[in-house]
Amino acid sequence: GCGGPQLASAVGSRGAGSGRLGGSDAGFRRSQGARQRGVRHTRPRHRPGEAHPSLASCSGVCSPRRRRLAAGPVRRRHRRAEGAALDHPAAGRLPHPAGAIIAGLSEIRQDAVSGHWVIVAPERARRPHAFANAAEKPRRAEPCPFCPGREFETPPEVMALRDSGRANEPGWRLRVVPNKFPALKRNPEQELAPESPWRREGVGAHEVVIEAAEHDLTWSEFPIPKLAELLGAIRSRMTALARDRGVESVFYFKNHGDAAGATLEHPHSQLLALPMVPALVAAELDGAHRYHANTDQCYFCELAGREGAGGVRLILDGGPVVALAPYAARAPFEVWLLPKRHQARLEAAGEVEMEALARVLRAVLRKLDRALGEPAFNLLLHEAPARSGALVYYHWHFELIPRLARLAGFEWGTNMFINPVAPEEAARRLRETSAD
Amino acid sequence: GCGGPQLASAVGSRGAGSGRLGGSDAGFRRSQGARQRGVRHTRPRHRPGEAHPSLASCSGVCSPRRRRLAAGPVRRRHRRAEGAALDHPAAGRLPHPAGAIIAGLSEIRQDAVSGHWVIVAPERARRPHAFANAAEKPRRAEPCPFCPGREFETPPEVMALRDSGRANEPGWRLRVVPNKFPALKRNPEQELAPESPWRREGVGAHEVVIEAAEHDLTWSEFPIPKLAELLGAIRSRMTALARDRGVESVFYFKNHGDAAGATLEHPHSQLLALPMVPALVAAELDGAHRYHANTDQCYFCELAGREGAGGVRLILDGGPVVALAPYAARAPFEVWLLPKRHQARLEAAGEVEMEALARVLRAVLRKLDRALGEPAFNLLLHEAPARSGALVYYHWHFELIPRLARLAGFEWGTNMFINPVAPEEAARRLRETSAD
Numbered sequence: 001g002c003g004g005p006q007l008a009s010a011v012g013s014r015g016a017g018s019g020r021l022g023g024s025d026a027g028f029r030r031s032q033g034a035r036q037r038g039v040r041h042t043r044p045r046h047r048p049g050e051a052h053p054s055l056a057s058c059s060g061v062c063s064p065r066r067r068r069l070a071a072g073p074v075r076r077r078h079r080r081a082e083g084a085a086l087d088h089p090a091a092g093r094l095p096h097p098a099g100a101i102i103a104g105l106s107e108i109r110q111d112a113v114s115g116h117w118v119i120v121a122p123e124r125a126r127r128p129h130a131f132a133n134a135a136e137k138p139r140r141a142e143p144c145p146f147c148p149g150r151e152f153e154t155p156p157e158v159m160a161l162r163d164s165g166r167a168n169e170p171g172w173r174l175r176v177v178p179n180k181f182p183a184l185k186r187n188p189e190q191e192l193a194p195e196s197p198w199r200r201e202g203v204g205a206h207e208v209v210i211e212a213a214e215h216d217l218t219w220s221e222f223p224i225p226k227l228a229e230l231l232g233a234i235r236s237r238m239t240a241l242a243r244d245r246g247v248e249s250v251f252y253f254k255n256h257g258d259a260a261g262a263t264l265e266h267p268h269s270q271l272l273a274l275p276m277v278p279a280l281v282a283a284e285l286d287g288a289h290r291y292h293a294n295t296d297q298c299y300f301c302e303l304a305g306r307e308g309a310g311g312v313r314l315i316l317d318g319g320p321v322v323a324l325a326p327y328a329a330r331a332p333f334e335v336w337l338l339p340k341r342h343q344a345r346l347e348a349a350g351e352v353e354m355e356a357l358a359r360v361l362r363a364v365l366r367k368l369d370r371a372l373g374e375p376a377f378n379l380l381l382h383e384a385p386a387r388s389g390a391l392v393y394y395h396w397h398f399e400l401i402p403r404l405a406r407l408a409g410f411e412w413g414t415n416m417f418i419n420p421v422a423p424e425e426a427a428r429r430l431r432e433t434s435a436d
Numbered sequence: 437g438c439g440g441p442q443l444a445s446a447v448g449s450r451g452a453g454s455g456r457l458g459g460s461d462a463g464f465r466r467s468q469g470a471r472q473r474g475v476r477h478t479r480p481r482h483r484p485g486e487a488h489p490s491l492a493s494c495s496g497v498c499s500p501r502r503r504r505l506a507a508g509p510v511r512r513r514h515r516r517a518e519g520a521a522l523d524h525p526a527a528g529r530l531p532h533p534a535g536a537i538i539a540g541l542s543e544i545r546q547d548a549v550s551g552h553w554v555i556v557a558p559e560r561a562r563r564p565h566a567f568a569n570a571a572e573k574p575r576r577a578e579p580c581p582f583c584p585g586r587e588f589e590t591p592p593e594v595m596a597l598r599d600s601g602r603a604n605e606p607g608w609r610l611r612v613v614p615n616k617f618p619a620l621k622r623n624p625e626q627e628l629a630p631e632s633p634w635r636r637e638g639v640g641a642h643e644v645v646i647e648a649a650e651h652d653l654t655w656s657e658f659p660i661p662k663l664a665e666l667l668g669a670i671r672s673r674m675t676a677l678a679r680d681r682g683v684e685s686v687f688y689f690k691n692h693g694d695a696a697g698a699t700l701e702h703p704h705s706q707l708l709a710l711p712m713v714p715a716l717v718a719a720e721l722d723g724a725h726r727y728h729a730n731t732d733q734c735y736f737c738e739l740a741g742r743e744g745a746g747g748v749r750l751i752l753d754g755g756p757v758v759a760l761a762p763y764a765a766r767a768p769f770e771v772w773l774l775p776k777r778h779q780a781r782l783e784a785a786g787e788v789e790m791e792a793l794a795r796v797l798r799a800v801l802r803k804l805d806r807a808l809g810e811p812a813f814n815l816l817l818h819e820a821p822a823r824s825g826a827l828v829y830y831h832w833h834f835e836l837i838p839r840l841a842r843l844a845g846f847e848w849g850t851n852m853f854i855n856p857v858a859p860e861e862a863a864r865r866l867r868e869t870s871a872d
Binding site: 052053106107108109110112114115116117119120121124181182183184185197198199200201202251253254255259260261262270272274275276278279280281283327328378379380382399401406407408409410412413414415416418 | 687712717
């Protein structure tokens with residue numbers, strides 16, 4: 001055994017999923033799979049009545065007939081279950097988890113929207129040399145550039161939430177400042193130079209959200225109202241940056257811990273306003289558009305409704321916001337958080353979503369901390385691009401990737417992933433882990 | 437400064453490129469750039485006479501007029517220069533490197549074929565907390581599972597090159613064995629189960645190439661004939677696996693050093709035979725096909741010819757094989773190696789290419805070792821898929837990614853990259869670094 005992603009030993013010991021391969025695809029004709037294989041036909045296809053497996057999780061034995069029926073009245077029934085409580089009681093009692101893995105056999109899965117492939121390979125969890133990329137504990141030495149009293153070490157703030165004090169002085173609970181070493185610079189006055197299709201000037205913005213005055217505080221320890229306030233500030237900056245001249249998309253991300261690429265310990269995250277739509281985001285938009293064109297449904301609305309009603313990949317049903325393990329999870333214990341109401345951009349989220357998001361996010365982080373030993377993680381916000389208006393086919397969501405594995409050559413070259421923990425197994429473990 | 441890729445301090449001190457922004461795109465109408473920006477139009481476009489900047493490097497002052505002319509007779513002149521010697525003498529004397537970066541300003545570039553975007557941001561090289569992911573030195577303790585005498589610790593070999601001994605006994609120079617913890621399993625007898633478009637059974641192969649009997653040897657230290665022999669073995673396994681039933685693509689990769697995802701020190705690399713074409717490979721094939729449809733040229737043939745004739749991103753002209761820094765390099769000091777003759781798959785490479793590839797590859801690795809302090813790296817082979825035949829528009833090449841930076845949330849979520857070292861600057865430094 002060698003190379004490829006490396007896994008926490010905490011995971012390895014229980015990584016292999018149980019159950020059986022869901023037989024529910026037996027009804028599909030072989031020729032469909034064969035046609036799908038050509039070089040020119042690698043995109044996911046959606047036809048009415050042909051549900052992507054991520055939407056086909058049943059609450060009982062999952063027969064082909066059942067699954068086909070699920071596209072009809074069952075879907076509407078699931079829709080009505082939106083107000084279900086946290087930790088849906090039916091979730092723990094599934095006799096045959098749809099899509100689970102026979103121990104020792106891999107299964108290859110494609111995301112319905114992005115089109116990326118994942119090899120779910122429980123066999124890989126048995127490897128030696130596995131290790132956990134636990135986020136390093138903050139070591140307080142002296143005030144860092146993000147600590148109160150060191151405001152002069154950052155560029156002047158563009159936003160702050162404060163209990164007292166004036167701009168760029170102590171007394172703040174949260175600050176947003178331009179990155180001191182920006183990848184892109186905001187310059188609304190600048191005349192944009194002529195461009196080639198393959199080149200843009202580096203105009204945009206690169207901001208840092210300093211999320212708390214306390215150097216040592218992690219999101220797992222944030223009070224819910226503080227986390228909701230932070231999410232509101234992110235929404236506010238996303239909205240403002242999206243209106244900047246020349247900005248086509250805004251990307252929010254948090255790197256927590258050394259293994260996730262963070263270089264400073266003080267709790268912070270980042271915003272990049274870009275003069276184009278990145279390729280992976282464009283591919284996801286295309287996929288979501290195709291899905292909607294073929295089914296007349298928003299994929300993410302269906303996903304949130306189905307999983308919220310007790311799917312095998314449900315982690316937490318938080319009322320307006322649901323946390324789930326994606327069908328084609330790229331990393332062990334990957335989590336998606338999304339609202340049940342259709343909202344293309346975070347800008348459209350109301351206070352009810354923001355409060356629920358804060359609650360679900362903190363619970364999920366505490367579950368991950370407990371199950372995996374405070375792992376490093378990346379948190380990414382996906383939303384419709386800045387100029388796209390209220391798209392009917394796209395739906396904002398957060399993706400949370402614990403960085404237990406190191407990305408190696410295979411992932412770099414293919415955007416495929418090898419995941420040694422089936423998402424059904426990850427969801428089950430996280431459901432069973434306390435968030436207290 | 438925080439988050440995002442982290443850079444070796446060895447690089448940071450000299451990271452900012454010199455020169456000026458090439459003004460040669462001034463001739464393009466503004467509206468082209470604007471049209472390119474919509475959500476639905478994010479793919480690279482190619483029109484006859486409109487050269488991608490990666491093909492537009494000139495050997496002198498690069499005026500718009502000069503560059504436009506370059507699409508004509510200059511191109512043919514460059515073509516005739518294919519037999520040029522190692523380290524093309526003109527390369528060091530360019531007064532105005534086309535595409536170089538004004539210090540402190542970012543430039544955003546798109547790859548002509550893959551379509552990925554890169555922010556070339558010299559400003560980021562000034563950050564503190566930069567560090568080098570040098571490959572850890574092999575620490576010989578006891579024989580590892582890949583050492584001679586421990587053959588029983590791996591599954592039985594599928595191929596070996598030996599001076600003496602029988603199968604699975606010492607005496608070998610090179611062994612290929614199935615991965616003990618495979619992501620996929622080879623099973624040509626198995627009846628393939630019915631599939632959904634979004635699911636495949638994990639049938640394929642996952643093999644390990646044990647590249648030398650010596651536990652401590654790195655590729656930089658391999659004698660040229662040994663490296664050529666190894667590349668020949670890789671070609672042989674690629675060819676064999678591509679013929680397996682159900683295999684649609686074969687991916688070869690090497691992870692060298694801890695930061696690149698390697699878990700064992702003994703020199704080795706891996707092969708994955710897949711029952712589909714990964715999304716990133718499919719996107720690259722689509723891009724190459726579009727390029728050929730619009731220009732009647734193979735992009736990689738043009739690239740190898742142009743850079744081989746003394747482009748600003750040339751690293752080493754090795755006769756039949758050229759090493760260059762790609763225009764939209766995703767990482768500092770990324771290197772591509774490709775043959776000048778058109779060959780869609782490594783299978784088509786003759787002994788002349790294999791010997792030249794070994795020579796160029798070892799020289800590039802020695803230059804990187806010297807310039808960056810023996811960095812960890814990933815090496816990836818891109819080639820046309822197994823069932824595609826001799827494509828006119830695709831061309832095998834190796835991509836070498838020094839892992840100086842850690843991939844963080846931005847890269848994960850967008851497949852965009854922030855590269856603090858302009859590829860023109862990286863190429864210049866590698867040209868000036870000795871390979872002895």
